[in-house]
Amino acid sequence: MRGLFAPFRFLSVSGQPNTEFWLTQCIILASTVLGVYLASFAGxxxxxxxxxxxxxxxxxxLERSLEAEFVDNIEKVETWIADYPEGPMTWHAANLAPRERHKLDDMVWETMRYSQRTFEVDPAIITGVRRFYSDIEAQMTIMFMQQNANGMAKHALENMQEIVATARADVLPLLQSEIERLDGELAKMTD
Structure with missing residues (x-):
């Protein structure tokens, strides 16, 4: 038996093989390595x-904030369309400062440019909101350029109504369903 352990003489204590000690040390080493691996994996x-x-x-x-701003802007445009027949010159008379009076809120939309999470939002939502803003701005520019309530102004109002209807029917429900989906995901993560 001594011949078998001869190469492992350095493991002996006082010339006697101490296999229990070294077996224990190997088990401790293996359990430490395994424990560190499992802890790092869990971490x-x-x-x-x-x-x-x-x-x-x-x-x-981000989407909740965008939804609030988007709904406010849709309602604002609807109010402008409804109020136009009573006061068309608020859009056309330069001395009444129509550009300052008729502005969309875009703080959230502008802030999204600098958010790292913007492109995690569904592209259909971003595209729909972007089109709403740009199309409404284009129609507002047409309105501001007119001197009075003429056919071009009325056509621009009709276009604004179509843009708002599309935003309400297509973009807003998509945004709201995405918010509900994310709310469900967050609820699952916290349970």
Whole structure:
């Protein structure tokens, strides 16, 4: 038996093989390595879950803010369309400052340019909102350029009505369904 352990003499204590001691040390070493691996894996998983939660939460808050601003702007344009017959010169008379009086709120929309989460929003939503803003601005420019309530101004109003109807029927429900989906995801993550 001594011949078998001869190459492992350095493991012996006082010339006697101490296999229990070294076996225990090997088990401790293996369990430490396994423990560190499992702990790092669990930590990585928690970090990934936290990042996913934070990203989803940021997009959810961004979309909620966009929804509030978008609804306000739709209602504002609807009010302008309804009020136009009573006061068309508020759009056409330069001395009444029509450009300052008729402005869309765009703080959230402009802020989204600088948000790292903007492109995590559904592209159909971003495209729909972008088209709403640009199309309404184009029709407002036509309105401001007219000297009085003529056919071009009335046509611009009709176009504004169509743009608002499209935004209400297509873009807003899409945005609201996306918000509900994200709300459900956040609820699952916190349970």
């Amino acid at each position: 990585f998983e928690i970090a990934v879950d936290f990042d996913r939660y934070q990203s989803t939460s940021d997009v959810y808050n």
